[in-house]
Amino acid sequence: MKVLLRTDVEGIGRKGDICDVAAGYARNYLMPRGLALRASRGAQRQAEAMQRAAMKARAESQLEAEAIAQRLAPTEINVIAKATDTGNLYGSVTPALIVDAIAEQLGVTVDPKSVIIKNPIRELGIYTVNFQLHEEVNVPATISVTAE
Numbered sequence: 001m002k003v004l005l006r007t008d009v010e011g012i013g014r015k016g017d018i019c020d021v022a023a024g025y026a027r028n029y030l031m032p033r034g035l036a037l038r039a040s041r042g043a044q045r046q047a048e049a050m051q052r053a054a055m056k057a058r059a060e061s062q063l064e065a066e067a068i069a070q071r072l073a074p075t076e077i078n079v080i081a082k083a084t085d086t087g088n089l090y091g092s093v094t095p096a097l098i099v100d101a102i103a104e105q106l107g108v109t110v111d112p113k114s115v116i117i118k119n120p121i122r123e124l125g126i127y128t129v130n131f132q133l134h135e136e137v138n139v140p141a142t143i144s145v146t147a148e
Contacts, residue, residue, distance in 0.1 A: 001020070001021060001026045001027075001038070002018055002020055002038075002039035003018070003026050003030060003031075003036040003038060003039055004016070004017075004018050004036060004037045004038075004039045004043045004046060004047050004050075005017050005018075005019060005030075005035065005036050006034060006035055006037060007034075007035055009035055009036070014051075015050055015051070015053075015054040016048070016049075016050030016051035016053075016054055017047070018039050018044070026038070058135075061134060062134050062136060065133035065134035065137040066137055068108050068110065068133055069131070069133055069137050069139040071106055071108055072102070072106070072108070072110075072131060072139055072141045073139050073140070073141060075106060076126075076142045076143075076144050077098065077102055077105060077106075077141060077142065077143050077144065078101065078105065078144045078146060079093055079097055079098060079101045079144065079146070080101075080146055080147075081093060081097065081146075081147070081148060082147070083148070087123050087125075087147075088122060089121070089122050089123060089124070089145070091122075093120075093121035093122075093127075093143070095112040095115035095117065096112050098112075098115050098129065098143060099111075099112045099115065110131065110133070114131050114132050114133050115131060116129065116130040116131070116132055117129055121143070121145060123145070124145050124146060124147055125144075125145055126142060126143070126144050126145075127142070127145065128140050128141070128142060129141055129142075129143050
């Protein structure tokens with residue numbers, strides 16, 4: 001069955017694409033959730049309009065991500081956490097703590113899902129954390145963890 005995607009669907013396609021999927025998948029999953037419409041004669045024009053709008057939105061979000069990346073990269077973000085006398089943290093530094101520190105120090109809103117921490121931060125010190133702000137914008141930032 002041919003469907004017109006109304007939003008990006010992982011493993012199927014992007015918004016505005018006309019895809020061929022199983023009829024049951026389209027009827028039972030995509031259409032009830034408003035993720036897709038049945039492709040008709042007028043669907044091609046609608047698909048082109050949706051693709052143009054999606055491309056414009058992606059370009060705008062990439063520009064915003066690049067602006068945030070320019071502010072994040074040269075700055076050292078200071079995260080304050082409770083720690084023992086030996087420098088071990090009670091718990092660990094989470095993406096939410098990092099995002100809160102960025103909002104407080106830089107006035108920039110970052111999605112916690114964009115924070116990529118390779119190894120858990122459980123000690124005081126300076127760490128490098130990657131931020132995947134957009135599909136094409138990945139920026140490393142320095143995080144300084146200090147005791148409360």
